[in-house]
Amino acid sequence: MRILLIEDDKVIGTAVREQIEADGHSVDWAQRLDAAGDALGGAKFDLLLLDLMLPDGRGIGFLKSLRARGSTVPVIILTALDQISDRIEGLNAGADDYLVKPFDLAELSARIGSVARRYSGNPNPVLLLQGLAIDLAARTVQRGGKPIALTAREWVLFEAFLQNPNQLLSKAQLEERLYSFDTEIESNTIEVHISRLRKKLGASVLLTERGMGYRLGQP
Numbered sequence: 598m599r600i601l602l603i604e605d606d607k608v609i610g611t612a613v614r615e616q617i618e619a620d621g622h623s624v625d626w627a628q629r630l631d632a633a634g635d636a637l638g639g640a641k642f643d644l645l646l647l648d649l650m651l652p653d654g655r656g657i658g659f660l661k662s663l664r665a666r667g668s669t670v671p672v673i674i675l676t677a678l679d680q681i682s683d684r685i686e687g688l689n690a691g692a693d694d695y696l697v698k699p700f701d702l703a704e705l706s707a708r709i710g711s712v713a714r715r716y717s718g719n720p721n722p723v724l725l726l727q728g729l730a731i732d733l734a735a736r737t738v739q740r741g742g743k744p745i746a747l748t749a750r751e752w753v754l755f756e757a758f759l760q761n762p763n764q765l766l767s768k769a770q771l772e773e774r775l776y777s778f779d780t781e782i783e784s785n786t787i788e789v790h791i792s793r794l795r796k797k798l799g800a801s802v803l804l805t806e807r808g809m810g811y812r813l814g815q816p
Contacts, residue, residue, distance in 0.1 A: 660672060
């Protein structure tokens, strides 16, 4: 997934970013609400991690504005505000989950996985596809009980297809998934990763529609 982290505390932000990157997600980090708004205006995100107390305003107002504009992007609130009234306000504003600081990073990973499965329509984290057993929670792929190792970038791209099983994804849409990694995206980066995924997973798992993009093969 491509995740937008909205957090002004550099220590917490660094720890959260490292955790979710280690889980195989790509992360953009905004430390102010205006920067978060700019990020949302320029890219599509699969999940927001939102602090409630930012230097330029309260996250609740930002969330309410987001929902008022019709955005359905999942949002998990990360905050030190631990009163029941704060939780109720956050959930009523449109948050999907609420995690109080300090929190365990492994719990954050589990909450992200849970919200992602709800939105992708896959409450069962294990998918079966052309002989592959794909565990969405653990981010693992097996064939015949034997693991298939995917790099973080390969998983991010493969996950994009799993989350959009009936959609054609353009090269530009797939490139967006890789923007938060520190390496430069070359003109043939997507083609290279798709080729590697086909070698590992099977040629028919990812299909090409020439000049348009790629889609997930049929089960």
